[in-house]
Amino acid sequence: xxxxxxxxxxxxxxxxxxxxxxxxxxxxxxxxxxxxxxxxxxxxxxxxxxxxxxxxxxxxxxxxxxxxxxxxxxxxxxxxxxxxxxxxxxxxxxxxxxxxxxxxxxxxxxxx
Amino acid sequence: xxxxxxxxxxxxxxxxxxxxxxxxxxxxxxxxxxxxxxxxxxxxxxxxxxxxxxxxxxxxxxxxxxxxxxxxxxxxxxxxxxxxxxxxxxxxxxxxxxxxxxxxxxxxxxxxxxxxxxx
Numbered sequence: 001x002x003x004x005x006x007x008x009x010x011x012x013x014x015x016x017x018x019x020x021x022x023x024x025x026x027x028x029x030x031x032x033x034x035x036x037x038x039x040x041x042x043x044x045x046x047x048x049x050x051x052x053x054x055x056x057x058x059x060x061x062x063x064x065x066x067x068x069x070x071x072x073x074x075x076x077x078x079x080x081x082x083x084x085x086x087x088x089x090x091x092x093x094x095x096x097x098x099x100x101x102x103x104x105x106x107x108x109x110x111x112x
Numbered sequence: 113x114x115x116x117x118x119x120x121x122x123x124x125x126x127x128x129x130x131x132x133x134x135x136x137x138x139x140x141x142x143x144x145x146x147x148x149x150x151x152x153x154x155x156x157x158x159x160x161x162x163x164x165x166x167x168x169x170x171x172x173x174x175x176x177x178x179x180x181x182x183x184x185x186x187x188x189x190x191x192x193x194x195x196x197x198x199x200x201x202x203x204x205x206x207x208x209x210x211x212x213x214x215x216x217x218x219x220x221x222x223x224x225x226x227x228x229x230x231x
Contacts, residue, residue, distance in 0.1 A: 041203075043118075043224050043225045044205070046221075097143075097161070097163070099158055099207070099220065100220050101158065102156040102157075105155060
């Protein structure tokens, strides 16, 4: 799977939007962009994923650059419960039973 | 979303003893389960891939005789840390992928993790 680059940490004020960037300049045409997050002392949980078009769900929005070399996870109103490590992961669904490979992610702190 | 459970959620053991961690997919069948390990302030590191009814595939540097994996059914995989030592203290997380032909086959669902402390 292609590598992703994320800032080590970010900070946000409560109830403000947060934009978490991810660079993936070596993404292939069949790689999906997945975002997971890991709350303290818990396993990762799925946030959102997309291929080319921007995606929205109840948790977040995913904005994908036109050239797909970068993407941004958008939390519309950060809450204290959103404090977590956010991982941007690329995966090709045609790659068989390969697992998700985690990078270092971005540690998001939310300030009340 | 699909649910994956782990048991126990935490365990403390003496050096030299063995510890078994169970991973169950509660509402789906998983032909493939993955085991990860996470040290403090670090990311998840894949340890092994487990396919139902066959031997697990271990990542480089992971001792298969120390970390025994059994995937005996489509809903259960176990990780046994044999002769545990303090350096094995870590957060162990399992993950399951639904079997081929089912909805969500390309998704991966994670358990809540098991914190192992070896004294």
